Amino acid sequence: MADLSKEPFNLIVAGVGGQGNVLLSAFIGMALVREGFTASVSDTFGVSQRGGSVTSHIRISRGVACSSLVLEGQADVILGMEPVETLRALGEFGNRAVITIVNPRPMQPTGGVSYPDLDEVRQAIIKLSARTMFVNATEEALEMGDPIYTNVILLGALAGADVLPVGREAMVEVLKARFPGALYDVNLSAFKKGEELIRDAAGIFS
Amino acid sequence: MADIAIDNPGGVVLLMGNEAIARGAIEAGIGVAAAYPGSPTSEIIPTIAAVAGKRKIHVEWSSNEKVATEVAAAASLAGIRSFAVMKQNGLNVASDFIVNLNMTGIGSAGMVIFVADDPGGMTSSNEQDSREVAKWFDNPLLEAQNAQEAKEMVTWGFELSEKVNLPVFLRGVTRLCYTRGNVALGKLPSGGEKKAFFPEIWDMYNPAKSRFTAGPSQVAHKNLHEKLKKARALFEDSPFNSYAGPENPELLIISSGVCTSYSLEAIEELDVADRVGALKLGTVWPMPEKLIEKRLLSTQKVLFVEETDPFIERSVMEFAAGRLPEMGGLAFYGKRSGHLAPFNEQSADLVIAALADILNIPLAPRDPGYRKKAEEAMALVPARPINMCAGCPHRATFWAVKNAIARDGRNGFVCGDIGCYSMAFAAPGFYQARTMHAMGSGIGMANGFGSLGDYGFDQPVLAVSGDSTFYHAALPALVNGIYNQSNFTLLILDNSATAMTGFQPHPGTGMLATGAPAPIVDMEGLCRSLGAEVRVCDPFDLEETTDAILAMMQKKSGARVIIMRHICQLLKAKRKIPGECKMRVDDEKCLGDSCGCDQLCTRIFGCPGLMWDGAAKKAVIDEAICVGCGLCADICPAGAIIREEARP
Numbered sequence: 001m002a003d004l005s006k007e008p009f010n011l012i013v014a015g016v017g018g019q020g021n022v023l024l025s026a027f028i029g030m031a032l033v034r035e036g037f038t039a040s041v042s043d044t045f046g047v048s049q050r051g052g053s054v055t056s057h058i059r060i061s062r063g064v065a066c067s068s069l070v071l072e073g074q075a076d077v078i079l080g081m082e083p084v085e086t087l088r089a090l091g092e093f094g095n096r097a098v099i100t101i102v103n104p105r106p107m108q109p110t111g112g113v114s115y116p117d118l119d120e121v122r123q124a125i126i127k128l129s130a131r132t133m134f135v136n137a138t139e140e141a142l143e144m145g146d147p148i149y150t151n152v153i154l155l156g157a158l159a160g161a162d163v164l165p166v167g168r169e170a171m172v173e174v175l176k177a178r179f180p181g182a183l184y185d186v187n188l189s190a191f192k193k194g195e196e197l198i199r200d201a202a203g204i205f206s
Numbered sequence: 207m208a209d210i211a212i213d214n215p216g217g218v219v220l221l222m223g224n225e226a227i228a229r230g231a232i233e234a235g236i237g238v239a240a241a242y243p244g245s246p247t248s249e250i251i252p253t254i255a256a257v258a259g260k261r262k263i264h265v266e267w268s269s270n271e272k273v274a275t276e277v278a279a280a281a282s283l284a285g286i287r288s289f290a291v292m293k294q295n296g297l298n299v300a301s302d303f304i305v306n307l308n309m310t311g312i313g314s315a316g317m318v319i320f321v322a323d324d325p326g327g328m329t330s331s332n333e334q335d336s337r338e339v340a341k342w343f344d345n346p347l348l349e350a351q352n353a354q355e356a357k358e359m360v361t362w363g364f365e366l367s368e369k370v371n372l373p374v375f376l377r378g379v380t381r382l383c384y385t386r387g388n389v390a391l392g393k394l395p396s397g398g399e400k401k402a403f404f405p406e407i408w409d410m411y412n413p414a415k416s417r418f419t420a421g422p423s424q425v426a427h428k429n430l431h432e433k434l435k436k437a438r439a440l441f442e443d444s445p446f447n448s449y450a451g452p453e454n455p456e457l458l459i460i461s462s463g464v465c466t467s468y469s470l471e472a473i474e475e476l477d478v479a480d481r482v483g484a485l486k487l488g489t490v491w492p493m494p495e496k497l498i499e500k501r502l503l504s505t506q507k508v509l510f511v512e513e514t515d516p517f518i519e520r521s522v523m524e525f526a527a528g529r530l531p532e533m534g535g536l537a538f539y540g541k542r543s544g545h546l547a548p549f550n551e552q553s554a555d556l557v558i559a560a561l562a563d564i565l566n567i568p569l570a571p572r573d574p575g576y577r578k579k580a581e582e583a584m585a586l587v588p589a590r591p592i593n594m595c596a597g598c599p600h601r602a603t604f605w606a607v608k609n610a611i612a613r614d615g616r617n618g619f620v621c622g623d624i625g626c627y628s629m630a631f632a633a634p635g636f637y638q639a640r641t642m643h644a645m646g647s648g649i650g651m652a653n654g655f656g657s658l659g660d661y662g663f664d665q666p667v668l669a670v671s672g673d674s675t676f677y678h679a680a681l682p683a684l685v686n687g688i689y690n691q692s693n694f695t696l697l698i699l700d701n702s703a704t705a706m707t708g709f710q711p712h713p714g715t716g717m718l719a720t721g722a723p724a725p726i727v728d729m730e731g732l733c734r735s736l737g738a739e740v741r742v743c744d745p746f747d748l749e750e751t752t753d754a755i756l757a758m759m760q761k762k763s764g765a766r767v768i769i770m771r772h773i774c775q776l777l778k779a780k781r782k783i784p785g786e787c788k789m790r791v792d793d794e795k796c797l798g799d800s801c802g803c804d805q806l807c808t809r810i811f812g813c814p815g816l817m818w819d820g821a822a823k824k825a826v827i828d829e830a831i832c833v834g835c836g837l838c839a840d841i842c843p844a845g846a847i848i849r850e851e852a853r854p
Contacts, residue, residue: 042381
């Protein structure tokens with residue numbers, strides 16, 4: 001059984017409603033429980049199905065369950081499904097040691113709100129993270145034929161980055177339990193795609 | 207998501223609070239579960255429904271929460287354990303029944319009512335604290351800290367209900383319902399054949415025994431207070447209450463529900479476990495007074511941490527006021543003192559700030575240099591306003607409404623209601639809804655506006671109601687409007703599901719909670735039979751819909767109903783129905799900033815599938831989001847948005 005480098009270990013998954021944030025976080029939680037950890041997975045959202053920000057708080061401990069919410073400035077890892085949402089999460093939960101994995105494809109806010117300069121956002125993310133890895137998950141998912149695979153690609157990236165106390169085997173088991181037959185095959189290839197992408201993402205140190 | 211009926215006692219699985227609550231009810235051997243969908247509770251009924259056949263449970267989506275509670279109560283009277291589920295607004299709907307059910311008591315089998323509040327209003331229009339209702343109605347109430355405890359409390363709630371002969375409330379909050387955590391499974395009941403039977407109990411010489419009809423209130427009310435006393439005694443040594451900390455702490459925290467976790471973390475974070483004690487109350491009402499008294503006498507200062515009202519705070523202070531000689535020196539902190547707020551969610555960070563202030567612990571930012579950098583970066587982060595989904599039929603409806611009202615020119619307006627279309631009060635619905643209160647209130651208020659003709663009121667009044675809302679609470683108001691000849695037009699936004707809470711079926715869908723087929727309660731036929739003039743439109747046919755709304759608005763009398771029928775876009779995606787077309791923006795035709803439209807498509811129409819390319823200063827389609835509904839082609843004044851061939 002893997003050890004916890006820190007207790008609780010805090011992971012934030014930040015994205016936009018509709019990106020599959022909630023399911024991705026549930027998968028991580030299930031993998032953790034399979035490995036004997038105590039997990040708390042809590043989603044914070046506006047009206048999430050409808051384009052608002054969604055932040056999932058995943059807290060890992062042994063024994064007693066943590067409260068639902070990560071404390072300010074105490075994320076160990078941030079998995080950002082969208083650049084602005086990643087930066088928003090860094091602002092609230094970031095710290096000098098945080099490791100950030102980002103899907104760099106922007107989701108435009110609606111209602112005439114303009115998106116900031118993407119390069120400035122990238123630079124700010126790098127500046128606020130100890131290490132940043134960019135993973136083109138949406139682009140890869142579109143190449144696979146459906147943006148729906150974005151979250152499983154990111155799950156693979158997270159597993160490949162080796163930053164959580166839970167490894168790929170438990171995550172693959174979760175996918176197997178969740179997806180029947182052919183759906184499992186395509187999700188497994190999305191997962192592997194994520195592992196591949198993170199291997200190629202050198203990691204930018206600030 | 208999880209296999210909720212897995213027979214593996216002691217096995218540990220990750221369950222969402224709502225799933226754990228469903229599992230608890232199944233472990234308790236319920237025979238009936240009923241609810242109306244309402245977030246944050248909406249997953250409980252589907253979770254039970256998924257195993258209803260196997261476990262022989264009658265599960266239903268009722269037309270509203272009052273009916274759901276009545277359905278559950280009848281099962282209890284007939285000897286079958288029953289479970290009713292509702293959000294805080296739903297409790298208000300069910301209240302008139304519950305306050306009378308308390309007077310008669312239940313049958314031989316227990317009844318638990320799970321009610322979830324929504325501190326922070328994440329899925330609600332208010333932050334009602336339902337614990338106040340339990341106190342007001344004289345109901346026992348339990349409050350769970352996490353998924354594991356919620357499961358255990360549901361199961362124990364049935365035992366308690368049977369012991370005190372009352373329905374028992376279990377109270378949760380959004381954070382409990384929607385947090386997933388480790389849950390150790392209990393035993394599943396063997397599922398022996400139970401026969402439902404409603405016994406005749408009537409004693410004309412002893413009305414107190416005459417259950418199930420409201421007897422003399424003063425007798426029933428006296429009985430109710432006896433039952434509460436019994437519950438209080440049972441609560442005194444309940445394992446759901448616990449204390450951790452020094453015997454005589456400098457400060458005592460009293461907390462309930464998820465706030466207990468926040469409190470414990472705050473104590474750890476500030477490293478004050480040797481100074482601060484934590485009393486967790488799981489049995490919140492009636493308050494276990496002996497337990498409270500013992501702890502109050504062990505300290506000088508008390509901090510209350512709870513959501514949302516100062517409920518325990520007031521109850522404890524009220525209790526202490528009756529013990530002034532011993533307790534006069536106690537200092538109380540919480541919402542009254544301003545250390546915590548009687549609104550929004552609590553968190554460990556908020557408790558840390560309160561504790562630090564009371565204990566005079568200086569609180570420095572953890573890393574001021576980093577915080578400064580982070581705050582600077584936040585200037586880049588824009589707000590992300592909520593919106594209707596790409597391809598949402600409500601966007602089409604409100605576009606037509608906006609244009610019809612403008613063409614009519616008499617200051618017409620919309621009375622809004624509860625559902626995804628509530629967003630019509632803001633930009634996603636072009637600010638068309640001018641009122642928004644409770645389920646069915648849009649049409650009720652339209653009744654009122656439409657009756658003001660004698661006072662010179664001549665604005666056209668439109669009411670909107672979702673299809674599920676129509677059956678829930680709009681129907682009585684429609685009957686009223688027809689009977690009292692109010693002048694308004696009702697638009698029923700029929701998207702084939704209770705979309706906002708997760709696509710639950712309703713009486714108009716032809717489907718039961720279990721997915722089995724059901725008779726369709728035909729809303730069109732129903733409205734016609736009441737005497738309304740009814741039209742059915744597809745809102746994506748913008749021109750015809752706008753004309754229909756205008757024509758109905760301009761009638762001087764008679765009840766008018768337009769059913770806006772188009773399936774919810776998310777439901778369509780779920781059912782793998784492909785989009786009608788592929789959209790693209792013709793670069794040549796889009797005049798961008800030099801068009802007089804002032805970014806009509808992205809700034810006003812606002813479908814998330816459209817983006818403004820800041821560099822090219824033109825509109826583009828976001829193919830990761832666009833679902834190909836084709837509506838934007840009809841609103842672009844330059845004809846630059848092109849519908850292409852149907853998708854394969």
